[in-house]
């Protein structure tokens with residue numbers, strides 16, 4: 579991307595995150611322009627867009643864009659990311675959990691000079707965890723609490739017969755690692771995987787998930803102990819129109835895109 583040539587951005591998936599990113603790009607993000615989109619129903623997507631942006635299957639986005647924002651169901655990550663990485667281009671990944679079972683994508687980025695960016699998304703403080711990881715991190719613990727409708731339907735709950743509809747008290751539904759949560763809660767715990775990737779990995783990070791009938795927000799609390807600093811962080815996210823997804827997630831992607839072309843970048 580040279581001076582005067584905006585970064586051509588494709589958006590794959592027009593749900594809670596993708597549509598908000600499209601709107602921001604159309605409203606104007608310095609240094610970026612919306613180049614193409616993809617959706618499950620291509621015809622319906624055309625009708626929802628503010629102007630005649632090309633609407634294509636995910637496999638056909640790459641020639642039109644320099645970077646793709648993956649904001650789709652986790653299973654689509656390889657189909658969305660591989661063409662861009664093969665061409666040495668960038669991919670902003672929301673379905674971070676799916677990176678764990680597709681690490682060939684990281685190898686592909688390394689081989690071809692592409693780059694995968696996982697934004698902070700619905701989380702907080704990945705800058706501090708990244709800095710601490712330059713030293714020695716002793717432990718990272720995360721507790722996620724979500725309203726029942728933010729967890730309903732997760733494969734882990736179904737496979738283990740865990741009933742959360744109608745619970746009267748907070749219920750711990752999972753204790754384990756982000757690697758396990760990425761399989762059991764593919765649409766709910768991308769944040770834990772992002773935290774683990776920047777910190778001490780998906781097998782050493784400790785994670786609890788609670789369903790809390792009294793909550794209206796998705797709450798993520800993190801405690802890090804390291805040789806440079808100990809810190810705790812907590813974020814209470816208003817859900818977007820997708821109850822599993824915090825509203826701040828799309829804003830994090832927009833901030834990430836804004837930063838790519840900015841003359842001043844603040845925060846790591």
Ligand SMILES: NC(=O)C1=CN([C@@H]2O[C@H](COP(=O)(O)OP(=O)(O)OC[C@H]3O[C@@H](n4cnc5c(N)ncnc54)[C@H](O)[C@@H]3O)[C@@H](O)[C@H]2O)C=CC1
Nearest residue numbers: 591592593594595617618649650672673699700765768823
């Ligand atoms: N990293 C993070 O902090 C967070 C990540 N996420 C993840 O981000 C992703 C997007 O989240 P949302 O926008 O809330 O999901 P969403 O379910 O609202 O949107 C996904 C969209 O992808 C579309 N889609 C389905 N099949 C498609 C296909 N073949 N081609 C193109 N589009 C297709 C769906 O129709 C839907 O509109 C999900 O994987 C979610 O789990 C969500 C919240 C936080």
Ligand SMILES: O=C([O-])CC(=O)C(=O)O
Nearest residue numbers: 700766768769796823824
């Ligand atoms: O928005 C949130 O609270 C987190 C989320 O859904 C995810 O990480 O997939």
